[in-house]
Amino acid sequence: MWLQQEVEDWNREGIIDDHQAKLILSRYGLTEAPSSNKNLSNKKDASQLVTVLSILGAFLIGIGGILFVASNWQKIPTIVKMVLLLGTTYGTYFIGWELKFNRRTHPAMGEALLFLASLFVGATIFLTAQIFNVNANEHWLLLVWFLAILPFGYAFRSSIIISLNIVTFALWTTFYISQARYLALSSFEIFMLYLLLGINLYGLGQLHLKFEKYAHFRIIHQGFGLFFILISYFYFSLETPYRDILTRLTPVNWQVQLFFLLFAVTSVIFLISNISMYRKVKNTKYELIVLALAFSGWIGAWLLTFFINSLTTSVTEYGHTYTRIDPTIATLLFILFNLIFFILSVGSILIGYYKATVPFVNIGMFFFVLGVLHLYFTTLYELLPRSLAFIAGGLILITLGWYLENKRRSIINEIRGGPVA
Template identity: 25%
Template sequence: MNKKWMRNEGQKWVEDNIITEDQLDLIVARYPDTDNKRRVTSILPVLASILIGIGILSFIASNWGEISPLARLLLLIVIMLGFYYTGDRSLKAGNDTLGTSLNILGIISFGASIILLGQTFHLNAVDARLFVFWSLPAVYYLFRDRNKLYYFLLCVLTVGGQLYSLNEFQSFSYLLFVIFLLAVGGYVFLYPTNQKSWVFTVGLSIQALMFIIVEDINFLWFFLFGFALFTAGLWVEKNVFKQPFHTLGTLIGFGYAYGLYFMLTNDFSSDLELPAPYVFLPILIVILALSIIGKRKENLYMHAWELLIFVPFFYLVKVADPLLVGLVYLIVMFVYSGFKLAEGYRNENRSQINFGIVLFLLVCLMGYFNLAWSFMPKSIFFLLGGILLFILNSFLQRKKMKILKNGGPHHD
């Protein structure tokens, strides 16, 4: 029995005063839910609908030149509306998976129709406006049906559209970014889940990176974006955003420390271009102040060591040997990963421990490569490096199991 269909039908009985709301709950609870079984049996119809849709669009594309322009337009409209109509009929019948799949095919056929019609009338695209229009039906169905498949499709269209704009036109689509921010971000804000918040955070970071590439801005500004993302995790009210913002911001900062250490200790310092300090540093100081206040607000004042990874030590290359600055980054990464590991052990938090182990091993690996690559025979280098990492990982994993064996992670 499909409980969703029963509840939708039963709600009509409640509105007609045939039964009460409590009686409807009792009736629905009386029957087992077969949604899980339907998920398995609905895979074949979904695959069938996708294959049929691809087959139809492929057939049209291969015979496109033999069809008159008016017939092309009518054919594309009929196919698109057919997908939408059958999709909504399936949804009303209680077959959510099939209905959603057909509506997604309708959205895909809508975008394909724009492309094919553009070829018919020889329209040349100069920006990513195609993806702006293409994403609008996805926004409509996302907020109408609240299905995560529409959410992921919208993310693909907006982020993919930006990648297309970057590759084809060397431009950044502000309209796509606004749609991503308002529709994708707004949906996560209204209907938050960890999975969707991670997708939004990664998509936002990719778009920020593409903006920096398109506008030919110094790449160290993306480091500042990571710091801003980390700080936003301290201030955002929605808990679902805190971990993605914090973790991804940390990874960006740690990744920059990792890359700068490699550059500055391997004679690549001449390739390092620093952003104008009179613009970069004031903004960084403001973000630093907000992060300190945010940590105090969250009673995390003792965890100020997390900010160490965001200190702009790279400006020291103006007054010090680049090799020494690189070694400073190595020390910072060792201290940071060590504190992160110790925090995980103290909190008995499995995810924090695993994160700390990964960071610590990465720092050890980079330090070992830089130290031993130039003078050690390569066979011994790889053999010894693998053995050392294996021993170190085994030690850290045993310590983790020892910490977690009495009750497991209390703060996962």
């Protein structure tokens, strides 16, 4: 029936969630009515709690096992080491698969074991490198780990493994550029990289909507994307990068330039893809604004590195002369990037509201509050006597916390279709 097809398309494109889709179809007798919101919420919360506890338990077991083996590593023969590493990893995957997919008796525990096995993959790679006298600090070991578990997140339908995959890739990019530069990577370059990574992750999440089977994985990619975008702009909203770090940047080699160029090109491709999607689905306008503004800010920060020498002045302190960016320019950059940061934080909340995605609302709220706290302790605190600053800050934070928590609950309840608390 055409209505059923339309509802499935809406669900796949993120216009409505699974629960809303069932409600619409049940109204016209095309499926059974879903459980009540309260019962559904209670079951979902209980299931999530079991999953979280299982994953935390698996993580602790994994760390404990790795530490135990590492403490006795020199006493174990090489062949026994390899059998132990490969056997433990394979066995954990097998038990996890049995519990989640084959027997389906304990899916949450199976999910946790599959995640634990993916951690064991990393331990196996690094410990095997140590066995054969390979430097464990090599960046390509992280890349091998990333590639080794890349299919498992989708094959096992596991968001937590996909999260691990994203984290390993982010770590690899950092280590790769750091080693390519033959020196410590500056924090400014790290967050320039993470900003592009965030834009790419969000765009990659959008691509998942084209594949119905994997459409629900868009949230994990886009959630990480928003996190990397907002944490990068929070860093840029500080004055420290412009007063100190930018003036100490050294020229980068062609490998690093090529790496940034590839990330920038894919960011542009995802932006263009989002524009074409906006023509079909109107509620993507906030996503388009967030991605376009985030990328525009990156271009501005990148161009700033070329003109930094013309914006600096010499400052003499305690008999030493330092190169510092002009205070007026630093203040203007502070205001500009704070403005972009707060626009993106609000944009994340709006995306979560119109996409009915609670994690996006929480991410936006978290960084909005973080930005307010930062402004308070760097501006208002300095303008008031210390005692008044603490009193005013306490009142502001209590009021802000109360308002934002109520607003967050209101948005989440509206997203879930329940009564507004």
